[in-house]
Amino acid sequence: MIATLGFGAQPRAAYAVDPFKSRGRLFSEDDSPTRTPFQRDRDRIIHSSAFRRLKHKTQVFIYHEGDLYRTRLTHTIEVSQIARSLARSMTVDEDLAEAVALAHDLGHTPFGHAGERALHDLMEPYGGFDHNAQCLRVVTSLERRYARYDGLNLAWETLEGIVKHNGPLEDYDGNPVGAYAEAGLPFGIRAYQPYQDLMLGSHASLEAQAAAIADDIAYNAHDIDDGLRAGLIKLEQLEDVPLAGNALRQVRSLYPDLEEFRIVHEIVRRLITQMVEDVIRTSAGNIERVKPESVHDVRECGETLVCFSEEMAKIEAAIKRFLFENVYREAKVTRIMNEAEQVLSDLFGYYFERPSEMPDEWQFGDDEGLLPVRARRVADYVAGMTDRFALLEHRRLFDVTPELR
Template identity: 60%
Template sequence: MAVASYFYPPLAPYASDSRRSRGRLVAEPSSPTRTEFHRDRDRIVHATAFRRLKHKTQVFVAPEGDHYRTRLTHTIEVAQIARSLARALGLDEDLAETLALAHDLGHTPFGHTGEDALDEVMRPYGGFDHNAQSLRIVTRLERRYAGFDGLNLSWETLEGLVKHNGPLIGADGKPTERYAKHGIPVAILEYDALQPLDLASHASAEAQAAAIADDIAYDAADIDDGLRAGLFTLDDLAAEVPLAAEFLAEIRGRYPMLEKSREINELTRRVITRLVEDVIGEAGRAIAALAPASVEDIRAAGRTLVQFSSVIRDYDDGIKRFLFANVYRHPRVVPIRRDAAGVVRDLFAAFFEHPTAMPPQWSADVELLDEARRARRAADYIAGMTDRYALDEHRRLFAQTPDLR
């Protein structure tokens, strides 16, 4: 039974069309009520790894207060922005949302601090990369279905998950800049051998929309959380970020007596709106100049089409420089991040040397694994932990555990 035509809204000719999907690694009958990308979205939402995002932090480790973002709330915000971009550009909204919902599945506990620490201890065994870990989760580690490991997602979703930041291989066959030093993660190469993901091409416009949506959500969220945490003030931000100064002058001119919490919200929503509208305009111009007739033309364009204009890119760079100095390297945050990294390193050492300290489903047959695969097993277990569970495991194994507040 075919999916009803109203499940397929009119799309631009360069959009991804689920009716022309390259399929799934394990063939499955089509759904009578959902498109292929709709099914992918649902499978991600019901995944165990997706639920765990609720208790994984963004920047603040174990924050005091319930209003700071977690990986889950950030993911929802990215999905909302990605859908908005996709709708404006005539793309498949389900695929854009799917990629937004899946983009952080591979993140460790304690945000980028945890990822850096896990990459450090895994460096002798291939390192750790959260994009590669996301791929491992959806192709191997989730075990929900009788017929296959992973979620058996469509080719287009897997491609976007791996390549949303651009190609992994250059025209010369060598890894692109991001992977030049350590090479492409083994997990990506192993899966690419099973189902080639065209690592030398760009991803779909939907994947590009999800990637820039992540950027936009990060900027706004870290400004919002940093202000509410008291790491900097609105005036500090305005003094260094011209876009923020413009918005703050507008807000205070129109609402001179506005309370601080509303002032913060007015600023962050203006940031999101300006950046979203800029991407829509810039992408529209780039796509019109290319005149792509298919999604394959998007992949072969040789550059990212869904991106900021040069002016807003400069503003975005300024926001990131400010946040790096005033949030990620803030004196209150640095010692917490240091202690969090120590927790991850301790856990890896414990589970690598004593695999039976992990639950049975993780320690089963570990004596049959070589050193590299034993290390990867420990990394998989740690990467899946929430912040709270990682601290609980550390307390179980060690006499002293830092209070990450």
């Protein structure tokens, strides 16, 4: 059963999220006469300061190492394209899938996961730091653009997708699961729950699930591309990598005289195509098997429906292992990331001891004496920096700053 919209018409399955039946926003607003709630959310995310800053935040390689490497921004755009394609194949709401995809990295620190590790260690006495929880803080609190409220006042379904795109965070008894089983829910998510219950024990919508697996597809394929461009891996090393090796042999057979940079692109596009097509087939089979008749059925079915086949999941895990061994843990990358962690540690320590040195909009008056409040404020400020600004601040405040090259 497929329903249709009036303006911005998309065919929509019964198990899709219906934008006209949204659970609404924390602060009520009049409906737009020209955009659905999720189209408005997408537009608010794109126009946010946090989204613009992704241009100068690390994906794998520091932003100044080369113009062709992915940044968080280019990665995010690629994820959103794949998410829309997956959503379209399932006849669910493309705009919601795109909004979740565009927002998914807004909580990342400078210098990627190295920055997150540094801030988590520093914030451990005060509730830790988690980029997914920080994303929720960005869109519900830290963006300050509107007169009536802090944050972007996104629709409930968009917030749900941001928080739960990788699956439930709790079991139905309220016990944290998965990555949060031992340490508990991170601060940003725990603090927001009293305002809006995001149903942390259920799965997210198919739209959010599409955004989550689009992220995996994008960075697996494109980190191979960037690793080759950086000279960290050679084409010959791909021969024994599942899927990539087959793509390499196919391209060389079809185009024996093709230049290497074109070979790389042909491999990457084949990787993306095969992974996307596998997800489409697998998800269609899962939907047919489970037969959800509403988005409620999707949330309560007890499994992720948008996923790789068992065979492709093994291939994807092998690609991840290859990237960890040859790119993410390569000696130069590791050295740079260690130095980046020190930059963020230095900045956090400086502002924690001297909170009045932060810009006026980051001052917080009487609460400054409460160390957890001060620490969270400093972490929010440092996490929002770009790679470039973090390095400039470090050079301004300290005698020696690593070059990160």
